[in-house]
Amino acid sequence: MKFLCVDCDAQMKSVESAAPGDGTMAITFRCPNCDRQVAMLTNPMETRMVDSLCVDLSDSAAEAQPFESVRSHLETRHPDPSGPDPVWSDEAEKRLGRVPGFVRGTVRKLYMEWARERGLSEITLTVMDEARAQLGIEEM
């Protein structure tokens, strides 16, 4: 999906995304010529549909891990073959829920890997803040 500024005949660029945590999503696009902005809003069903494609729409897609979609989408699963996952605190999970669904998997993975590398068993808001600063994933 692409957005075209009809007046300028220019492809608009995504500049901001937000997810209020209720399954909806908002992505803002801006025309590089005239700076006009539009926002694309999706309902929970539309957000879920895009998420089910299991493609990474973020700017820097990480290499897919084996069985990534099964591991990230299956609800009742066997212990992960990579070892025990760090536990997410309720607050951390809530903050992660604000990340747009179609990049949430990648962001979750970044935090998990960062925590695993440091031997952390729990991801809290403090851990997220430290990881954000180091990984450069502000606003996520």
Place this chain on the structure above:
Amino acid sequence: MSPSDRRRTYAELTEGTAADIAGQLAERRQRLERRLAGVRHTLAVLSGKGGVGKSLIAANLAACLADQGASVGVLDADLNGPSMPRLLGVERSSLRVEGDGIAPAVGAAAVKVMSMDLWLEGPDSPVRWRGTESGSFLWRGTLEANALREFLSDTAWGDLDYLILDLPPGTDRIAPVHDLLPGLGGALAVTIPSELSRFVVSKSLTMVKELGIPIVGYVENMSGYLCPDCGRIGPLFSTEAAPFEGVPRLAAVPFDPRFGAEGDAGRPDVLGRPDAPAARAVRDLARAVRQFYENGS
């Protein structure tokens, strides 16, 4: 000139997007091709009709081929009704990372197994995807297609002589497999001697033909009832189903309660009681499958 006169179409927008979706999809396909480079033959076992014993036949065929010296893997493509770990004795096995993939469980006769059941929390856990059930009919199929792709491309199969895919019931289930594996080597149908089964399985075979997949043949399961007392085989169904035109019947496997019971216990009966009529029929089947792939007939 009005704005609409100079408006470009999607294909003319060449700036691209930040995320390289086409590149990601291409990488998936390449990953699958790399993974299956060491697999000599692929075989889909299907029926279209449920309850004909397809998985039991597939498990015994896999064990038989492996027992005869072939390296065999089984992909349980029945994501919502997985049975292969149980039939091949690897239920509740733990998965582990192996290189850039996940090692399959190793079951009876060293058959490698990958199944959704190995990913589930407990023996009674159904497959449940994260997220609201609302509108799940829209995205469930996509998630399942992705899971099937990962079963193929992310399992560390290694070198195999045969990779057997056990398909779920449904006459259309071969289509997504063919989409992932355009070079699928063959399809084997399993039926029982009833007109209803023939009615449904013939639809599956039509689909297989239309996709251009070579048909290895069909197996008639429950082909008579093996009396446990006298050992005679008598009719199990009141009528005999007509054969499938142009499709060879490779084996007729009699209904033997022990054949099923041993399967339920994770011991393919073809290994445990090689002289039983059902085991002999499975060996006939294995011989025909080998002949099909080795001689092309």
